[in-house]
Amino acid sequence: MRPLFHPAVDDVTVEGILHALSDPVRVAIFAGIVGSQCSQNCSAFLKVSEQDIPKSTLSQHFKALREAGLIRSERRGVEMHNISRCAELEKRFPGLIAAIVKAHALQSRASPSPKRKRTRE
Amino acid sequence: MRPLFHPAVDDVTVEGILHALSDPVRVAIFAGIVGSQCSQNCSAFLKVSEQDIPKSTLSQHFKALREAGLIRSERRGVEMHNISRCAELEKRFPGLIAAIVKAHALQSRASPSPKRKRTRE
């Protein structure tokens, strides 16, 4: 199993961050990771906003977050520990992550987990 | 030609905004609209970051921005005038748009228009 790829913070792009967080499941996962003090393993998110996520899909979501530079994943024994890279990202794009997480929290509070899909035509 | 659809500000979602701005061309267009005082027509963006955009694609990009709630488009004679909905959005998601536009500006300054694609594996 090849080692996990994590982009250098200087290679992280705004577009990459926005794309990773433009998925309702991924932004919920990321918010969960940011909001918790201890690192989270993937299976903690097999259920997100009342919906079940297949584990292969979950794995892809974590990969997307990782490769966008949003989280750092580290194997510890049989499981994976995920932490956010907020501190690094804050230096590169001050205020960006905080604003997104805050907006997401606002929205969740207003209409809790409506299995939302991105607004489409 | 059916009238253009603009979502109510309360129907705007974080995911929708992030998705719309996760495309390098769209975020550049939106930054252009936000950054200019007077309203911009679509053709002002036939060239974005040194690359030519086909007009059908451009039309789709404007539609995406519109339906995400980021801009308001109004026909004036033969052309379309586009303005940002920043003021409304600021009420719903304080600081969000500003943080994204600022991050985009920072990134553009650091590495001007590298025909960037979203960071992928």
Place this chain on the structure above:
DNA sequence: TTCTTTGTTCCGTATTTACGAACTATTGAA
């Protein structure tokens, strides 16, 4: 009317995403 400009829609192709099945890695127990 006809021409020009601006933008939209249609539609075939290409890219991306989702998820089940099969697989790999690590730990612990027998």
Place this chain on the structure above:
DNA sequence: TTCAATAGTTCGTAAATACGGAACAAAGAA
């Protein structure tokens, strides 16, 4: 060791999205 259990990844293919050329629509000018 060997076996089983747990945690997560990869692969294959189907479904959904995006791109862009060609044709179309709307408005103004001549």
